[in-house]
Amino acid sequence: MHLEFIPEHGGQMRDVSAHFGIPEESLLDFSASISPLPPSDALTDALCESIRAHRILTCYPDIQYTALKQAITQYAGVAEESISVGNGVMSLLAAAVNAIGARKCLVLVPAFGGYRRVLATCGTDCFTLRLREEDRFMVDCEGVLADLKSAGAQALLLANPNSPSGHLMPAAQLSALVQGASALGVVTIVDEAFIDYSLEQSLSGIAAQRPELIVLRSVTKFFAMPGLRVGYAVCHPRVRCGIDAAMPLWGIDSIAAEAARLALLDVDSAQLTRVTNITERAWLSHQLQEIGLTVFPGNANFLLMKVRETRNGLELWRRLILEYGIVLRSCANFEGLNQQYLRVGIRTRSDNQRLVTALEREFRS
Numbered sequence: 001m002h003l004e005f006i007p008e009h010g011g012q013m014r015d016v017s018a019h020f021g022i023p024e025e026s027l028l029d030f031s032a033s034i035s036p037l038p039p040s041d042a043l044t045d046a047l048c049e050s051i052r053a054h055r056i057l058t059c060y061p062d063i064q065y066t067a068l069k070q071a072i073t074q075y076a077g078v079a080e081e082s083i084s085v086g087n088g089v090m091s092l093l094a095a096a097v098n099a100i101g102a103r104k105c106l107v108l109v110p111a112f113g114g115y116r117r118v119l120a121t122c123g124t125d126c127f128t129l130r131l132r133e134e135d136r137f138m139v140d141c142e143g144v145l146a147d148l149k150s151a152g153a154q155a156l157l158l159a160n161p162n163s164p165s166g167h168l169m170p171a172a173q174l175s176a177l178v179q180g181a182s183a184l185g186v187v188t189i190v191d192e193a194f195i196d197y198s199l200e201q202s203l204s205g206i207a208a209q210r211p212e213l214i215v216l217r218s219v220t221k222f223f224a225m226p227g228l229r230v231g232y233a234v235c236h237p238r239v240r241c242g243i244d245a246a247m248p249l250w251g252i253d254s255i256a257a258e259a260a261r262l263a264l265l266d267v268d269s270a271q272l273t274r275v276t277n278i279t280e281r282a283w284l285s286h287q288l289q290e291i292g293l294t295v296f297p298g299n300a301n302f303l304l305m306k307v308r309e310t311r312n313g314l315e316l317w318r319r320l321i322l323e324y325g326i327v328l329r330s331c332a333n334f335e336g337l338n339q340q341y342l343r344v345g346i347r348t349r350s351d352n353q354r355l356v357t358a359l360e361r362e363f364r365s
Helices: 013-020 041-052 066-076 089-100 114-121 141-151 171-183 195-201 237-245 254-264 267-291 313-324 349-364
Strands: 083-086 104-109 125-130 155-159 187-191 213-218 231-234 294-296 302-306 341-345
Touching (some): 089 114, 089 187, 089 213, 089 231, 104 141, 141 171, 267 302
Parallel strands (some): 104 125, 187 213
Antiparallel strands (some): 294 302
C-alpha cells in the first residue's frame, strides 16, 4: 500500500495522514524546514488589530508594496529600487527566468524538485551538475564554469545554503563563481531561502549592484509563516524592472504583506531563532551520529542524514510514521540522492528528543 507514496514537498501532513490512516494532529512534522518558533504574540496581535480596523481588508494592496519594501531594506540592507516582491520564491524564479530570457539553465543538484517545474513552465531547458557526496556536496566552481561553457547556458541556478544538503558556500567563493559565470554571459540566480541563518554570507548587497546576479529570498521558512506566501528578489534595478513586468499586479495580498513587514522588523525574535537553531542543530547532529547515522554538516534549520546500506532508508521513513507518528523528509525523489537519504528539520529540544528516542529504538531492534 505504501510503496510508491513519497510526498513531493515537506510539510504535506494532510497527504501523509490520508495515506497512512493516521490522524493529522497525531503527526510530528520534521519534513518541513520551518522554524519551530512561531511568530511572536506581539506580531500576531498587531496583525489582528490591522484586520479589525478593516482597512487592510477593504482597500486594494499598495501596488508598489512600499511599506514592505522599506522593511526589507532595513532587514537586508539593500535599496528599495533593487527589490521585487512576490508570492514566494518560485513565482519570483519564474519571473526572473522570463525577465532574462534564459533558454538553457544549469541547476546544481541535489536540489528542490520545483526548480525543474518552474523552468519547464518558462520553456527553459534544464540540465544538471551533480554535487558529490564524497565532496560533502561542496561546489566545484571550475566544473560549473566548464559545464556552463560547453552547454552554452544563459543561466545558473543554485541554492545557498543548499537544500537538502545544508552546505553553505562562503560569500567570497560564490561571488567569484558569479563573476566567472558573468564572463561567459551567464546570469546566476541564487536561492537564499535559508540564508537568514547565516546573514553575513548573503549576496544580496552584491546583487543590488550587478545585473548578472539575482538573489531570491523567502519570508516563509525562517519566520515560520508558510501559510502566507511572501518572498522577494534582490537585483540590479534594471533587472528588477524586468522581473516586475513578468509578475502579476498584487502578487501578494495585504494581510501577507503586513505580516511579512512585521516579521522583518521583529529583530529580537529573529535573533532568538538563530541562537536556538545553532544550539539544537549541534545537539541533534551529535545525537544522530551517536546512533550510527551519517550526518552532513549544514548551515540551515535542517540536517541531511544517510542510513547505512544495511538498513532500508525508505522503510525506516515509513516505520517512523506508522510506529511513532514522526514524519521526516524522504529524499528518494531528490535528483542526485536516493532512498537512503533523509532530511530532518530542526525542532524544539523535546521534539528532537522524541525523534532521537524513536531512532534509538529502531536501530536497537
